[in-house]
Amino acid sequence: MTIGASGPIVGPETVGIPHRAAPRIETARLVLRGFREEDLEPQAAMLSDPLVMRHVGGVALSREEAWRRVIGAAGLWTVLGYGYWAVERREDGAMIGQVGFADFKRAMEPSIEGLPEMGWIFAPGAHGLGYASEAVAAGLKWADVALVAPQVVAIIDAGNGASIRVAEKAGFSERETATYRGEPIELFRRRRA
Numbered sequence: 001m002t003i004g005a006s007g008p009i010v011g012p013e014t015v016g017i018p019h020r021a022a023p024r025i026e027t028a029r030l031v032l033r034g035f036r037e038e039d040l041e042p043q044a045a046m047l048s049d050p051l052v053m054r055h056v057g058g059v060a061l062s063r064e065e066a067w068r069r070v071i072g073a074a075g076l077w078t079v080l081g082y083g084y085w086a087v088e089r090r091e092d093g094a095m096i097g098q099v100g101f102a103d104f105k106r107a108m109e110p111s112i113e114g115l116p117e118m119g120w121i122f123a124p125g126a127h128g129l130g131y132a133s134e135a136v137a138a139g140l141k142w143a144d145v146a147l148v149a150p151q152v153v154a155i156i157d158a159g160n161g162a163s164i165r166v167a168e169k170a171g172f173s174e175r176e177t178a179t180y181r182g183e184p185i186e187l188f189r190r191r192r193a
Contacts, residue, residue: 032085097122
């Protein structure tokens with residue numbers, strides 16, 4: 001983009017690129033919103049917790065790595081037109097997790113490249129309270145209107161029973177074993193009606 005005397009001039013390098021920000025979605029108990037700089041500390045606390053990370057690569061992340069996740073979540077919206085939301089509890093404004101879609105170009109078999117891959121992570125204090133199911137349902141309701149993909153996928157560690165239940169409740173009805181980074185992972189599919 002070039003800035004001229006009268007404002008931005010859209011050049012050929014911007015044609016066809018979705019320039020979007022995360023839409024705000026409200027549910028009974030939650031707000032799904034774009035990430036902000038002040039989300040770093042709750043994000044870092046969540047992603048450094050061994051309980052949270054045991055099924056997400058198994059390694060706690062540093063504050064710096066958490067920051068990269070925050071800015072990466074914001075960047076997904078600009079590049080793909082979809083991405084991750086910060087999940088905020090309405091009653092107190094606390095950021096308790098993240099939910100959304102990405103195409104991480106994963107080298108896995110079978111390939112899911114080009115499909116929106118849904119994921120969710122919640123802080124330990126938010127576990128077991130239905131927040132993940134509520135956020136996932138809201139994200140999928142948005143995807144059913146905004147995305148034209150024939151299906152949404154999710155990959156979940158076979159030992160993560162809580163996330164598997166969230167996926168099944170949300171309509172991820174097809175399940176198969178896939179291979180990612182040389183290890184088995186469960187691949188879930190939710191086909192467009």
